[in-house]
Amino acid sequence: MDPFADTLQRLREAFDSGCTRPAEFRAAQLKGLSRFLQENKQLLQEALAQDLHKATQLDSAFIRKEPFGLVLVIAPWNYPLNLSLEPLVGALAAGNCVVLKPSEVSKSTEKVLAKVLPRYLDQSCFAVVLGGPQETGQLLEHKFDYIFFTGSPRVGKIVMAAAAKHLTPVTLELGGKNPCYVDDNCDPQTVANRVAFFRYFNSGQTCVAPDYILCSPEMQARLLPALQSAITRFYGEDPQSSPDLGRIISEKNFQRLRGLLSCGHVAIGGQTDESDRYIAPTVLVGVQETEPVMQEEIFGPILPIMNVRSLDEAIEFIRRREKPLALYAFSNSSQVVKRVLAQTSSGGFCGNDGFMHMTVASLPFGGVGASGMGSYHGKFSFDTFSHHRACLLRRPGLEKVYALRYPPHTPRNLRVLLAAMETRSCSCALL
Incomplete structure (x- = not known):
């Protein structure tokens, strides 16, 4: 019998209820923790004495952002230039040496990146590596100081497993099925314009594209x-x-993708041409949650519509699936949009539009849970590829002041130390 199952289930249900989200609850929790320390000071000191036998101002404390070292960037095929260069900019700006592995699927862009890009960079600090899954696997056997991967969750697990052998930190930019809730209180043409534009952009081959619509039969x-x-x-x-x-x-x-067209039935589009690798902008209706089109990220110009009877049902549907990379909500009611935001989790969120949130440089872009870990864009790219090194510089003198921390710990010295350790802005403890 699993001794932890009941406890973990209880905590998971509490989190899902939303009780931990209000600021008042968080403040109350922290105040409770503070009371625990204040009211049990003697008890804790005695426990520490039994376990370990123990109980700064005037310093300069700062964070030094340093490069990790040798970084591996593995790029995808759907935006082969953007998704190669954006992380590369952050890695170079932070001062790293970089190995760039473009996707072998986007052959023409891979060729340009391999042959032309190195001419513009110091080749002693930068390299492009070519190849498919076999070569990528061989590359991952080597030790890197940081790995940045954009691609599918399946391959993301392989990258993370390889990184774990060397305790290498990773950023994983993965995909997912991005929900798009459409409230009854909407102008259907406005919604259609925006959803169609973002769904069929790049023929649907975008990791943040709306992957399916949730709406009532009337809105459908x-x-x-x-x-x-x-x-x-x-x-x-x-x-x-x-x-x-x-x-x-x-x-x-x-x-x-052509196989997915057999799910539900085609309401719009559905035409294909294998010789041209063409699939028409398509809308599917009558789709069941168990069908393949609702079990995998579509990554193509196909838009399923799932019917729900209420906002509650839509939120419940979203929450029982893996956390998506992006989530969209359309409504003329700001309360509806804010409720979807408050009661769900996703890498990014946009109300009444498509993936415009990822174009704002002041916002981080990244996933959560199965849709990824870590973030980048703008200054966040620099921070991602930098180690935030905590530093303190202490003066060599003032030994009489710092001698208070040395044993034997007299009651007087202990009182002074405790006073020095209290939180003050821009200061450090004597310890």
Whole structure:
């Protein structure tokens, strides 16, 4: 019998109830901890004496941001230039030497990065490594000081396992099925314009794209003609001839996506052309949660609609699945949007729009749980690739002052030490 199951279940249910989120609750918890220390000072001192036999001002304390050393950046194929260079900028700015591993799937971009980019950088501190899964596996056998990976959760686990052998810290930028809740209190055409733009951007091959819609049957009936209108205005009557609609990256992914079209039934689009790796902007309805299109990240121009009867049901649906990289909520009611934000968890969140949050340099971009760990963009990239080294510089003199900390610990010295250890702004303890 598992001795921990009941306790862990109780704590998980408490967290899911939302009771730990209000600021008042957190403050009360901290005050309780403070009372524990104050009211049990003698008891704790006696316990420490039994266990360990023990019980700064005028210093300069600071954080020194230092490079980790040799960094490995493994980039994906869907935005092969952006997602190679953005982490590279942070790694170089922090002062690291970098090995860049672009994706072998985006062959043309890989070739340019390998042949041209090194001409612009100091090649004693930078290298591009080519190859597929086998070569990446061999690369991961070596010790790096930091690894930055963008890709699927499946490969992310492999990268993390390899890093663990050397205790190498990692940033994992993974994917996930990003929910998009659409409230009944919405203008369907506005929602359709924004959802269609962000869903079919780069032919849906975007890790933060809305992956499925949650809405009532009534909103679905209003949304379908609006989505059809938006798709036609964006890509014309024949989307295949539109210069603004991309293609699927590979034959393998094309076949995977074409298989997903059998889920539910097609309400919009559904046309395919294998010779062109073309899949039309598609909307599926009547989809079941157990079908493949709801079990994997789609990464293509297919948008399933799932029906829910209420906001409560939508939140419950989102919460019982893995935490997504992004979450979207559309409503004319700010209270509805704020409730979705407050009662769910995701890497990023956007109300009444698509993935614009990731374009704001002052916001960190990253996942949580199964959608990743760590973040970057802007200054956050520099911080990610820097070790935050805690430093203190003490004067060589004033030994009579610092001698108070040495044993034997008289009652007088103990009182002075305790006073010195109380929290003060911009100060350090005598210890």
